[in-house]
Amino acid sequence: MTVLVVLLVLLLTDPTVSQSTDDVNNTNISNHCRGRAPTSNFIRNRNSTFDEMRRRLLSERVLYARAQDLSGGDSVFAAAQCRNYLSVEQCVACFDVAFSELAKCIVSNGAYVFLDECYVRYESFDDFYDNPNATVDGASTQLSSCGNVSTNRSLAEYTQSVDEFLSDIRDATPKTSNLYVANIRQVTSGNATVYAIAQCAENINPAICGTCMSTAYSKLKECLPNTEGRFFDMVCFARYSETPFFSANQTIDITNILRGRHSSKVATIGGAIGGVVLLFLIFVSWLAYRRLKKNSKTEQEDLQGTLNYNYKDLQLATNNFSEENMLGRGGFGEVFKAIIDDNNVVAVKKLQIHSAKAKEEFENEVMLISNVHHRNLLRLLGWSSEGSNLLLVLEYMPNGSLDRFLWGAKRGTLNWNQRYEIILGIAKGLAHLHNEFHIKIIHRDIKSSNILLSHDFKAKIADFGLARFHPEDETHVNTKFVGTLGYAAPEYVLCGTLSDKVDTYSFGIVILEIISGRRCTDMNSERPSMEYLLEHAWKLYEKKIHIKFIDETLGLNQHELEHVMKIIEIALLCTQSPVSKRPTVSEVLLMLQDGQSLGKRMLTRPTFLHNQDRRILIGSSKNSISVPMLCLLLAGIKLGWSLEMNI
Structure with missing residues (x-):
């Protein structure tokens, strides 16, 4: 009901006055409705997810929230994220405007909206939680826009200075703990001040963030020498402008993050050239490393964010691989239902080692599906390799096989x-x-x-x-x-x-x-x-x-x-x-x-x-x-x- 009341108020007023503070821009940059016509029950579930997200933003005092409603067989999954320089009240104001736009998608079971200060999305599938680029039609959600005012300063000097600034933002963002940077820089002899931010989706890993930031940098660079530019994607957002859009006391010092970067350019280029060899060596080293690992799992994400589990923990989670927990049996092993990590239900595939072939199958499957992400491909969550005990931790499919x-x-x-x-x-x-x-x-x-x-x-x-x-x-x-x-x-x-x-x-x-x-x-x-x-x-x-x-x-x-x-x-x-x-x-x-x-x-x-x-x-x-x-x-x-x- 809360969302419905908010929607009614928004439809009767100008959205630009729904902001709780001044200088917050809730302009609709882009929105898209897709998919097939939803049922009335789907619409109800969608509204309940938005109601829940709004409640979480306010009660938990956060700038990122997710919610879902699976009732009646019409699954709805939703997510919202605001810029980190906003207050919670400003975030909710942006969220309300976003919802008023999405509520117009009455013939779609999936939609998103980009505002300057936030984005909101809902779908009939949950793959986009871990892979923000996941879409029904595979279409890209990238969008960039440049201001229509060119600088009145030295073009060459301005372009070089802002380019270096954007390059620093690109490199620093994936290295911060929350994948977010806001910074100000004085550029050119004309004493211009440029404000810039970059922010990645909260639930992705630094590697994916870095890839998106490279694209954002390339697109924003094309805007120069204009005084403003924006890049939008489900994975990341970046913006620069001579017009202040966050307070000077909200900046993040990136000096230490970037220290040593410029002096190691040769090594970086060499590392890129030898990247394939390095990944192979990492994988081989990983197999030896696991024999010495004693903790339940490592925080390293050396295989695209998958976790390395301890065999005994998975043995316990499957009730010692009992018949009661068995989901199926295949040519190279068995699959069991397990509950791990705070009541998360997963499937554990236990490979039987009778020959070197089974080990090869295991290594092949880990290397392949740890790098492949698509809503119609089963996702690898983790693995375990201790001696002859080879296990894969996979997302659980409640309806089993076709x-x-x-x-x-x-x-x-x-x-x-x-x-x-x-x-x-x-x-x-x-x-x-x-x-x-x-x-x-x-x-x-x-x-x-x-x-x-x-x-x-x-x-x-x-x-x-x-x-x-x-x-x-x-x-x-x-x-x-x-x-x-x-x-x-x-x-x-x-x-x-x-x-x-x-x-x-x-x-x-x-x-x-x-x-x-x-x-x-x-x-x-x-x-x-x-x-x-x-x-x-x-x-x-x-x-x-x-x-x-x-x-x-x-x-x-x-x-x-x-x-x-x-x-x-x-x-x-x-x-x-x-x-x-x-x-x-x-x-x-x-x-x-x-x-x-x-x-x-x-x-x-x-x-x-x-x-x-x-x-x-x-x-x-x-x-x-x-x-x-x-x-x-x-x-x-x-x-x-x-x-x-x-x-």
């Missing part, structure tokens, strides 16, 4: 909208691995049991033990097959040919499982041919009756039926051979999001791999083809003749 809802105990409980959102989430996670991370990563083991579901049934790709980097200058690499038969692409199983299209194929199989509610390796006993899922889907599609492929537990209207049949066609497109016929996951994502049809693409018959014997048959049992020749066909190399293959 397969439980397709053919397990909860079969038939997912409606079509939930299944479609899961398909979309998997595509977004894979697209990030393939194209949006700084190096291409191929998962190699996409399957329904490796797709975990959050409390609101958002999909997260898990189990990166088999993932590997892919060289950017190569279309594919040849390697030994590891993965799961039934989900793995035929060219990879038979020939060891690995490319991102292997993940595309596996994704197509998972889509078929989601739509049919059947396991890909289960045979269709209703037909004499005992077809596996992909073959069954293809034959129904050939006869234009693939409507029969849809899970009978789904009660669909006509519009939904048409949508599902289109998704079946996209899944079959993903499973085509040769490899060149398959789209990339990014192309699939566009088809899914935009509701595109296949257009001029013609579907070709997939290569069917019969898992029980992996025989290669052509036309009839009397004909056969060698594996090397088959590999050429699967790669798309024309041999001058055509064959219909049943593999």
